[in-house]
Structure formats: C-alpha cells, structure tokens
Amino acid sequence: MMQLFIPLNFLGFVYREIRGALANIERMFSLLDKVPAIQDIPSASNVTPTQGELAFNHICFNYDERSILKDVSFSIPAGQKVAVVGESGAGKSTLIKLLFRFYDVDSGLITIDGHDIKQLTQQALRQSIAIVPQDTVLFNDTIYNNILYGQPTATDEALKEAVHLANLTDFIESLPQKWQTKVGERGLKLSGGEKQRVSIARAILKATPILVFDEATSSLDSQSEQAILSALKVAAKGHTSLVVAHRLSTIVDADKIVVLSEGRIAEQGTHKALLSQNGVYAKLWRIQNEQTITH
Ligand code: ATP
Numbered sequence: 629m630m631q632l633f634i635p636l637n638f639l640g641f642v643y644r645e646i647r648g649a650l651a652n653i654e655r656m657f658s659l660l661d662k663v664p665a666i667q668d669i670p671s672a673s674n675v676t677p678t679q680g681e682l683a684f685n686h687i688c689f690n691y692d693e694r695s696i697l698k699d700v701s702f703s704i705p706a707g708q709k710v711a712v713v714g715e716s717g718a719g720k721s722t723l724i725k726l727l728f729r730f731y732d733v734d735s736g737l738i739t740i741d742g743h744d745i746k747q748l749t750q751q752a753l754r755q756s757i758a759i760v761p762q763d764t765v766l767f768n769d770t771i772y773n774n775i776l777y778g779q780p781t782a783t784d785e786a787l788k789e790a791v792h793l794a795n796l797t798d799f800i801e802s803l804p805q806k807w808q809t810k811v812g813e814r815g816l817k818l819s820g821g822e823k824q825r826v827s828i829a830r831a832i833l834k835a836t837p838i839l840v841f842d843e844a845t846s847s848l849d850s851q852s853e854q855a856i857l858s859a860l861k862v863a864a865k866g867h868t869s870l871v872v873a874h875r876l877s878t879i880v881d882a883d884k885i886v887v888l889s890e891g892r893i894a895e896q897g898t899h900k901a902l903l904s905q906n907g908v909y910a911k912l913w914r915i916q917n918e919q920t921i922t923h
Pocket residue numbers: 645649655659691692696714715716717718719720721722723
C-alpha cells in the first residue's frame with residue numbers, strides 16, 4: 629500500500645490536469661511529455677525534511693514559451709500559515725505543482741529546511757507534504773480504507789482520532805455500513821465538502837511538517853465551509869501551511885498573504901497591513917464583500 633501512495637497521489641494531480649486539458653489536445657500532449665521528465669539526481673537524499681521551513685527564491689517558470697511565474701520570492705517559517713491569492717490564471721496552482729516537483733522551475737530555488745528540493749528524492753519530498761486538493765480522489769473501496777490511505781501503517785485509534793478531528797465521525801456513523809461503506813467511483817458519492825474532509829483526515833494521519841490546502845473554487849454552503857475550516861485549523865496546528873485561497877474570508881488569520889498578479893508578487897503582508905496599503909488585495913477584499921452582501 630505504501631508503494632502505491634506516491635503514484636496514486638501523483639495520479640490524482642495528473643487526472644485533474646488531463647481533465648482540464650482535454651479541451652486542448654496539444655496541451656495534453658505537452659503535459660504528458662513533461663510529466664515523466666522529472667528524475668531524481670543520483671546523489672538525491674532520501675531523508676524526509678522534518679521542520680517544514682519553506683522558501684520560494686526568485687522562481688521563474690514557463691509553460692512552453694509562456695511565462696507563468698516571474699521572480700516569485702516568499703518564505704514560510706516553520707509552523708506558520710501563508711496564503712496565496714490572486715485572479716484566476718495568476719499562477720497559484722502552478723506554485724503547488726512546482727513544490728511537488730511535477731515540474732521543475734526554470735530558474736530560482738525552492739527549499740525545505742534550507743535544502744533545494746531537487747537535492748531530495750521525490751519520495752522524500754512528497755513524504756514531507758500533505759495536500760488537501762480541490763478535488764479529492766476517492767477509490768472504489770470502503771471509507772475506512774480511503775482514509776487509511778493517508779498513512780497505511782496507522783493504528784485504528786489514530787485513524788479514528790484523525791476522523792474525529794476532521795469533523796467526519798457523525799457522517800461516517802450515518803452511512804449505511806458505517807466504516808465499511810463503499811465510496812468512490814462505484815460506491816456512495818460524497819459531496820465536495822465531505823471529500824475535502826476525507827483529505828483533511830488523510831493529511832492529519834500523514835502528519836507531515838508541511839500542509840498544502842488548495843481551496844475549491846466553487847463555494848460550499850456555509851455550514852460545510854465552517855466544518856472544513858475548523859478541521860483545517862486543527863490539521864494545520866504546529867505545521868507549516870500553504871493555502872491557495874479563493875475566498876479571502878478564509879485566510880484573514882494567515883501570518884502572511886501573498887498576492888499574485890500575472891505571475892508576479894504584487895503585494896505581501898498580513899490581512900490588516902494589506903488593507904491599509906489600499907492596493908490590489910484591498911480591492912479584491914472590497915469586491916468579495918460586495919458580492920457577499922448582494923447574494
Ligand atoms: P485558478 O484560480 O483559476 O485555479 P491559478 O492562479 O491557480 O488559477 P494556474 O492554474 O497556476 O492559475 O495557471 C496559470 C496559467 O498557466 C494559466 O494561464 C493557465 O492557463 C496556464 N496553465 C496551467 N496549466 C498548464 C499546462 N499544463 N500547460 C500550459 N499552460 C498551463
């Protein structure tokens with residue numbers, strides 16, 4: 629099962645990429661061309677980082693000829709929470725893909741605990757990061773096995789604790805066969821919010837120093853949203869977290885907010901500091917608040 633973890637985690641990403649790219653067959657081929665290109669260097673270290681201090685230093689990245697990220701630099705001290713925001717297409721998800729080394733940066737350096745991620749094996753790198761993606765991949769298996777997939781060697785006790793912290797216990801108890809209920813492709817379908825909480829439970833079980841949360845673009849009902857946010861708070865406690873946010877209300881408590889615009893950092897600072905700066909972030913904040921009031 630452990631050997632399956634990385635490829636399956638990876639496939640989830642590739643699946644979403646391909647689905648998004650299907651409208652453009654050329655883009656799909658360029659993606660398939662690029663994916664296997666990442667290789668571990670012969671001297672790569674297999675030691676998984678434990679502190680979770682994360683830094684993006686002068687990152688530049690192009691998809692084919694198109695420049696996507698331009699000289700992006702920011703860091704997250706161990707245990708802190710940084711949110712990345714910006715318009716659709718600004719390059720937020722690309723940052724996550726570079727962190728996972730689904731692609732390599734064209735220039736610049738991404739480091740974890742001071743080590744260039746290219747100096748780590750991909751296995752060691754991915755063992756140090758848990759991701760709660762926009763779209764959780766569920767396997768055609770029981771809910772129990774779907775959560776255990778976060779850490780296949782976990783005890784029953786640890787699994788139940790993770791489920792409790794992820795606000796999923798009542799949901800699982802309400803299922804027809806409880807823990808043995810089949811979910812996924814041919815089983816019971818879970819809502820977007822329930823699936824994200826399955827991901828959070830997996831992330832809690834995996835207990836990595838770094839947690840990445842890719843917030844879903846479409847908003848959930850506010851009860852579901854609150855259940856996710858409180859579960860995430862628990863999961864992120866004592867971990868470094870990188871949040872790609874679409875709804876600014878979910879990240880006002882971040883230690884730092886990085887505002888991306890057309891692949892560059894337009895601003896960075898706390899919610900309060902950015903509001904008083906009255907720039908790009910303050911404008912996004914006003915727009916979202918107006919939308920909330922009119923809906
Ligand atoms: P959103 O908020 O809509 O999720 P984002 O800020 O996460 O957007 P990215 O997904 O990082 O944006 O995309 C940045 C740019 O890169 C976009 O213009 C997108 O069309 C382009 N892009 C993304 N994936 C690929 C790919 N595999 N090949 C070519 N271009 C891509």
